[in-house]
Amino acid sequence: MELGKTFDPKQHEAAIYGAWEKSGGFAPRPPGADSLGPFTIMIPPPNVTGVLHMGHALNNTIQDIVIRHRRMQGYEALWLPGTDHAGIATQAVVEKKLLKEQGKKREALGREAFVAEIWKWKEEHGTAILEQLRRLGASCDWSRTRFTLEAGMSEAVRESFVRLWEKGLIYRGARLVNWDCVLETAVSDDEIEMVTRKDKLYFLRYPVEGQTGRTVSVATTRPETMVGDTGVAVHPQDERYRDLVGKFLTLPLIGRRIPVVADESVERKFGTGAVKITPGHDPADYERGQRFHLPIVSVLTKDGKLNEEGGPFAGMPREKARTAILAALEEQGLLEKTEELEHNVPLSDRSKSIIEPMVSEQWFVKMAPLAGPAIEAVRSGQLRFVPERWTKVYLDWLLNVRDWCISRQLWWGHRIPVWYDEDSVPFASRTDLAIGSPHPITKKPIVRQDEDVLDTWASSYLWPFATLGWPAKSEDLARFYPTQFLSTARDIIYLWVARMVMAGYEFIDPKTVQAAKNGADVRCPFSVVNIHATVLDAQGRRMSKSLGNGIDPIEMIEKYGADAVRLSLILLTNEGQDVKLSPDRFDQGYRFANKVWNATRFVLANLDGGNPEVSRDPAAFDTLEDQWIVTRRNVTLANVSKALDEYRFNDAASELYAFIWNDFCDWYLELAKGRFTDSATDSARTARGVLASVLSDTLAMLHPFMPFLSEVLWEALGEKLARKQPLLMNTRWPSSKDAALGGSWMQSMETIQTLVRAVRNVRALTMLGERTPLAATIVAKDGADRQVLTQHQNTCKTIAFLSEITVAESASRPPASAVAVAGTIEVIVQLTSDVDLSKLKEVLEKRLAKGKSGIEALERKLSNAAFVEKADPGIVAGERARLQEIRVENELIARNLAGM
RNA sequence: GGGCGAUUAACUCAGCGGCUAGAGUGCCUCCCCUACACGGAGGAAGUCGUGGGUUCGAAUCCCUCAUCGCCCACCA
Numbered sequence: 005m006e007l008g009k010t011f012d013p014k015q016h017e018a019a020i021y022g023a024w025e026k027s028g029g030f031a032p033r034p035p036g037a038d039s040l041g042p043f044t045i046m047i048p049p050p051n052v053t054g055v056l057h058m059g060h061a062l063n064n065t066i067q068d069i070v071i072r073h074r075r076m077q078g079y080e081a082l083w084l085p086g087t088d089h090a091g092i093a094t095q096a097v098v099e100k101k102l103l104k105e106q107g108k109k110r111e112a113l114g115r116e117a118f119v120a121e122i123w124k125w126k127e128e129h130g131t132a133i134l135e136q137l138r139r140l141g142a143s144c145d146w147s148r149t150r151f152t153l154e155a156g157m158s159e160a161v162r163e164s165f166v167r168l169w170e171k172g173l174i175y176r177g178a179r180l181v182n183w184d185c186v187l188e189t190a191v192s193d194d195e196i197e198m199v200t201r202k203d204k205l206y207f208l209r210y211p212v213e214g215q216t217g218r219t220v221s222v223a224t225t226r227p228e229t230m231v232g233d234t235g236v237a238v239h240p241q242d243e244r245y246r247d248l249v250g251k252f253l254t255l256p257l258i259g260r261r262i263p264v265v266a267d268e269s270v271e272r273k274f275g276t277g278a279v280k281i282t283p284g285h286d287p288a289d290y291e292r293g294q295r296f297h298l299p300i301v302s303v304l305t306k307d308g309k310l311n312e313e314g315g316p317f318a319g320m321p322r323e324k325a326r327t328a329i330l331a332a333l334e335e336q337g338l339l340e341k342t343e344e345l346e347h348n349v350p351l352s353d354r355s356k357s358i359i360e361p362m363v364s365e366q367w368f369v370k371m372a373p374l375a376g377p378a379i380e381a382v383r384s385g386q387l388r389f390v391p392e393r394w395t396k397v398y399l400d401w402l403l404n405v406r407d408w409c410i411s412r413q414l415w416w417g418h419r420i421p422v423w424y425d426e427d428s429v430p431f432a433s434r435t436d437l438a439i440g441s442p443h444p445i446t447k448k449p450i451v452r453q454d455e456d457v458l459d460t461w462a463s464s465y466l467w468p469f470a471t472l473g474w475p476a477k478s479e480d481l482a483r484f485y486p487t488q489f490l491s492t493a494r495d496i497i498y499l500w501v502a503r504m505v506m507a508g509y510e511f512i513d514p515k516t517v518q519a520a521k522n523g524a525d526v527r528c529p530f531s532v533v534n535i536h537a538t539v540l541d542a543q544g545r546r547m548s549k550s551l552g553n554g555i556d557p558i559e560m561i562e563k564y565g566a567d568a569v570r571l572s573l574i575l576l577t578n579e580g581q582d583v584k585l586s587p588d589r590f591d592q593g594y595r596f597a598n599k600v601w602n603a604t605r606f607v608l609a610n611l612d613g614g615n616p617e618v619s620r621d622p623a624a625f626d627t628l629e630d631q632w633i634v635t636r637r638n639v640t641l642a643n644v645s646k647a648l649d650e651y652r653f654n655d656a657a658s659e660l661y662a663f664i665w666n667d668f669c670d671w672y673l674e675l676a677k678g679r680f681t682d683s684a685t686d687s688a689r690t691a692r693g694v695l696a697s698v699l700s701d702t703l704a705m706l707h708p709f710m711p712f713l714s715e716v717l718w719e720a721l722g723e724k725l726a727r728k729q730p731l732l733m734n735t736r737w738p739s740s741k742d743a744a745l746g747g748s749w750m751q752s753m754e755t756i757q758t759l760v761r762a763v764r765n766v767r768a769l770t771m772l773g774e775r776t777p778l779a780a781t782i783v784a785k786d787g788a789d790r791q792v793l794t795q796h797q798n799t800c801k802t803i804a805f806l807s808e809i810t811v812a813e814s815a816s817r818p819p820a821s822a823v824a825v826a827g828t829i830e831v832i833v834q835l836t837s838d839v840d841l842s843k844l845k846e847v848l849e850k851r852l853a854k855g856k857s858g859i860e861a862l863e864r865k866l867s868n869a870a871f872v873e874k875a876d877p878g879i880v881a882g883e884r885a886r887l888q889e890i891r892v893e894n895e896l897i898a899r900n901l902a903g904m
Numbered sequence: 905g906g907g908c909g910a911u912u913a914a915c916u917c918a919g920c921g922g923c924u925a926g927a928g929u930g931c932c933u934c935c936c937c938u939a940c941a942c943g944g945a946g947g948a949a950g951u952c953g954u955g956g957g958u959u960c961g962a963a964u965c966c967c968u969c970a971u972c973g974c975c976c977a978c979c980a
Contacts, residue, residue: 010942198978205980224980237980274979281980288980348978393908397975400907404976494975542916544973575928576917582909582973584916592928595942606939658918658927673939680938761946767934768946774935843933847947851924858924865922870960879922886923 005720007608011594011601013565016716021138024715029733030145032080032484042518043079044487045071046468046530047144048500049152051090052126053097056136058539058547058585059493061557062577065570066491066536066653068142072708073648075143076737082484084471085137085144087130089153091460092187092354095416098122115415122416126151136558141566141711143732148480150471152463153418160470161418161463162434164511169432173370174410176430180290181409183362185308185322186355189413190366192459193406194499196359198348205347207276207340208333210236213252213261220245220253220264221340223275225347226285227333228326231258231314232303235281237292240266242277256338257329258315265296284363302363306413322360367411367420367456375402377509377527378502386528387505390651391580394497394535401498408503410459417457423450430454465503468529469512477516485517486526489651491534494580504529534651537577542586560590567710568593571657574709578654596661597713600706603669604717607695610680610688611724618693622747627687628756628796630694631749633672636663637698641738644705657709664702671757672698678802696725701738707731752792755829756800759793762824762831763804769844770822772833777807783815783830785892793829817903825851825896827889845904848897855894862887 008015024030033039045067050060067083075081095110098121102108110118130151137144150157168174181190206227209219222236233255238245248264255262262281269292270279283293284302293300303313310317310325316332317325333339350359379402381387382395389395411420422430425443437443437450466474472481486508492501508529517526524531541547547554560569572593576583618624620638622631640663647656672695679691700721707714711732718731759782767774784790790811793800797809817823817832822844824831862883865871872880 007939009940011940198976222980226980269979271979279980286980288978345979347980350978397908400976497975538974540973546974578918581917586916588929589916591942595928595940598942599940602940602943604939609939654918662927669939670944674944677938764945765947769933771934774945775937843947850948854924856924861924865961868960871922872960874960875922883922890924 005723007601007605007717007720009602009605011565011598011713013567013597013712014562017139017141017561017566017712020712020715021141023730024143024732025146027730027732029075029730030083030143031147032082032145033075033078033733035080035483038078039080040078041080042484043071043074043081043489044484045083045489045491046471046487047083047085048490048492048496049086049088049150049464049467050133051093052087052130052133052151053090053093054087054133056133056140056557058555058557058573059536060133060137061140061569062539062573063491063493063536064137064140064142065573066534067489068140068570068711069574069648069653069708070489070491070651072143072711072732073737075733076704076707078736080483082148083142083144084148084150084484085134085142085146086150086152086467086471087133088460088464089126089151089416091412091414091417091457092189092191094122094126095414096187096354098125098416101125110415119415139558139561139566141570143711148471152460152467153416156473157463157466157470158418160466160474161458162421163475164466164507165421165458165462166432166434167511168369171373173373174367174432175370176365176367178363178365179368179409180284180287180361180363181366182350182352182359183304183306183364184352184355184357185304185306185360186357187352187414188306190364190409190411191352191354191359192409192461195353196350197353199351200346200348203345203347203349205275205343205345206330207342208256208280209338209340210253210256210262210280211338212248213254219338220248220278221276222278222280223343224280225345226282226326227329228310228317228322229282229285229303230255230280230329231310231317232282232284232301233262233280234260234283234293234298234301235262235296236264236278237267237270237281238264238278239270239272240268242270242272245278256336257332263296263298265292265298267292267295285361287361290361290363300363304360304362308360366409367422367454368407368409369462371405371407371506374506374510375405378402378505381505381509381525381528384525386525386531388532390532390534394494394533397494398497398502402502408459408462410462411454411456412459413455414457417460418463420454420456420458422454424452424454425449426451461499461503464500465507466511468504468508474511474516482517485512486524486528487530489532489534490530491536494535494538497535501533532651535580537580538582539573539577540582540584542584544582544584547585555585555587560587563587564590564594565597565712567597567713570711571596571661571709574653574657575661579652596665597710599665599669600703600710600713601717603664603673604699604703604721606673607699608720608724610676610683611692611696612683616689616693618690618697620697622749625690625694627690628749628752628799629672629675630690631747632753633667633694633698635747635750636667637701641701641705645737648708660702660705660709664706668698668702671753675799675803678799696721700725704731704738751788752796755789755792756796758826759800759829759831760804762826762829763806763833765826765847766822766824766831766833766844769847770835770839770841772822772835772839775805777805779808779810779834780804780806781810781812781815781832781834783812783832785813785828789829817900819903823900825893825900828892828896830896830900841904845901848901848904852894852897852901855890855897858890859887859894862890 071081071083099110182196184191203225205223207221207223209221212218249266251264252261281289281292283290283300301313305311308322310320312318317328352359422432423437424430425446425448429446440449469485474481509527512527514526541553568590572590622634625631643659644656676691679687703714703718715731794811820835822833
């Protein structure tokens with residue numbers, strides 16, 4: 005295979021991905037002697053209506069890194085994909101389409117036909133987001149793709165519902181729920197968003213019964229709800245109203261007699277200190293109403309109009325009713341005044357319309373009994389959040405958990421498996437009950453099934469095991485449950501993560517899953533929850549559709565390639581810290597991809613037929629740079645492995661990046677060039693072996709991060725090395741177990757690097773050409789340095805383009821010379837012509853000043869008895885050595901400056 | 905109101921008790937040399953948000969304040 009001069013992702017991605025899928029490498033490897041056991045990740049199922057955004061791109065990159073790493077290590081790695089039916093969102097999309105294309109509302113179609121329409125839409129468009137995940141390189145086992153509304157999931161949903169029902173954890177009741185008047189459904193507390201906006205506070209006068217002319221003013225932001233008022237509350241200690249408690253007021257416009265009650269919850273300082281009580285349309289009033297047994301009057305219809313309770317205003321939409329009611333009150337002199345007010349309005353996450361609290365019959369799940377084990381799971385360490393701080397968020401919610409409203413007035417979703425007889429006695433059943441069949445308890449005929457469907461989360465909270473076949477005792481369930489890793493966004497810790505944990509503890513029978521490892525509770529659905537960074541735009545705002553500030557990952561993949569997008573995201577996000585992103589940030593990933601591409605091209609160009617397998621032990625080599633790069637490879641391998649094991653993706657990627665660019669490319673490849681001038685030598689042969697070995701391991705380490713690039717290059721390298729298997733799964737993660745991590749060669753190489761940099765420094769500052777041959781005298785006080793430099797003087801000569809090297813313990817600088825000082829090493833360069841030393845002087849002066857302040861700081865520190873006494877002896881010794889070094893360096897600089 | 909996070913180079917971020925505080929981008933100078941100009945070499949650039957405290961020692965730990973962001977709660 006010929007590699008072009010630059011990496012062109014488009015040329016490879018589709019083909020590579022196709023080959024991976026065809027190879028079956030995304031499926032978990034079969035159990036066997038060499039297997040490390042199962043390792044499972046369940047994808048957070050994106051909405052079927054979804055489009056891949058940057059958050060998905062980041063999250064799925066993270067999951068793919070983990071699963072590819074585990075797969076290469078030898079685990080039976082399963083990453084199970086799927087989508088969520090997303091009740092409200094999907095129904096809304098199809099409703100809109102229906103209205104636009106056929107001008108029909110869903111009611112015109114009827115339930116069955118409408119749901120069929122949605123399925124049709126799902127079949128056509130429901131895989132779009134999964135295709136986008138493929139573009140990203142996600143190595144999911146597509147053969148196991150699941151959907152939260154498919155048959156198997158329905159069975160799981162029914163089983164879970166009936167079990168909770170049988171335990172008495174499900175109840176139906178009239179409660180104040182959050183009503184979305186646009187979508188005409190209840191939504192849960194977790195699906196509303198409070199938005200601060202400028203509003204008006206209206207002061208309404210309510211006449212006191214039997215005291216002509218006397219009124220009580222109440223302040224409200226929602227005057228239209230006054231028709232539902234059934235009381236007015238004041239604070240018990242409020243002198244202004246004390247005499248009125250127990251008396252009655254006349255509700256204007258309606259004429260209802262409403263009592264004045266005394267309640268602690270009233271804030272005396274706010275408004276007039278008297279608050280109208282509308283139990284049917286306000287959560288706080290609902291509670292006050294309960295306390296004083298006030299009647300509940302519902303005044304709104306499901307689509308947000310005033311109902312018959314609204315008297316003359318019946319039938320008006322809520323906004324219109326407000327204006328009309330205010331006008332009517334004004335006319336009667338009962339609108340005292342209006343004030344500006346900043347306050348919070350609840351908006352529906354879905355429709356963005358104002359939520360109306362409304363009393364309605366809904367199904368609820370009692371959460372307290374389910375929360376217990378989920379709390380215990382993190383306390384006992386079964387479950388761990390990364391970063392750890394999210395534990396508190398999770399716990400706070402669970403400790404104050406409220407019952408979960410699970411019914412939704414939609415058509416798209418799992419229909420509630422409850423049937424009623426003619427007396428409306430409900431029964432929850434695992435199997436459909438035919439109309440007319442006897443009610444299992446009352447024996448009276450069944451007349452109808454509940455019309456409502458379940459909240460989407462009431463199916464997706466079963467995701468970790470329902471996807472594996474539960475409630476059946478399937479092989480997959482036994483093998484792949486519980487999972488090891490979950491990565492998700494912080495905003496669904498309550499909606500999804502916590503509920504999955506509850507579900508695991510509630511529904512999983514330990515006997516149906518694999519034997520517990522080291523005493524872990526196998527019911528807990530995952531052991532690590534990774535909460536990834538939130539991707540913000542360049543101004544630090546959330547990326548959102550309405551702002552239009554999103555960066556489309558697919559567009560970025562088109563431009564920079566999937567590998568670049570993946571690596572850039574990982575390099576930019578650290579420990580789940582929010583990240584500000586602009587499109588040009590992906591450049592770093594692409595540049596790096598190109599660097600690796602070209603480094604591989606160089607290696608390939610120099611490999612020939614005889615490329616010996618070389619040792620992983622640096623001591624097996626006798627050339628310094630070989631010993632050094634093999635050691636550096638081993639250290640990198642150990643660090644990257646450790647970081648990945650600890651889910652520190654950014655650390656792992658940074659480590660690899662630096663190794664490849666700074667060590668492998670900048671130094672080893674440059675040094676290797678010199679050895680290939682005669683490719684028949686032993687030195688060249690060894691270099692070929694080292695290049696092949698180090699590059700192979702490097703590509704393997706890079707694979708989880710940049711799968712396409714590494715696979716293409718691996719394949720190209722494989723041609724030269726008679727190696728056939730794709731990197732995807734047949735190669736094990738290189739082992740760092742018995743690799744040496746240190747050695748004197750690290751020190752020696754550093755000395756050489758120091759020298760070379762010093763020479764380059766002189767050349768750059770004096771405008772001597774980079775390659776003009778120069779004669780250099782190297783003055784090194786340290787015997788070990790002298791030995792290294794003498795021994796490796798040929799290497800130094802080659803890479804620093806020196807014609808001659810003299811190593812000495814001391815020497816004085818002749819007039820026609822330039823000098824560089826690096827640590828305790830001094831490099832004196834003979835000059836044959838006049839050069840401008842001013843720039844060099846300037847830099848040396850700056851270094852001298854900096855050194856001085858360093859010396860002062862260290863001297864202060866070391867003359868401090870307390871430091872020497874209390875600090876770790878190793879640190880004291882280190883500081884002494886450092887001081888000594890800076891002193892020597894500064895002396896050298898000072899002496900040389902004096903002669904310039 | 906309660907909680908969490910952030911504040912370090914022009915920009916985006918690392919560093920989280922002991923290096924003369926780092927990286928990438930940008931900037932300046934030089935360089936197409938048998939991988940890569942999407943590159944190489946060198947350089948300039950920081951009172952580590954403010955004010956206190958703990959400590960021999962603080963960018964790092966504690967407290968105060970400020971600014972920005974997020975989450976929870978919800979004075980009608």
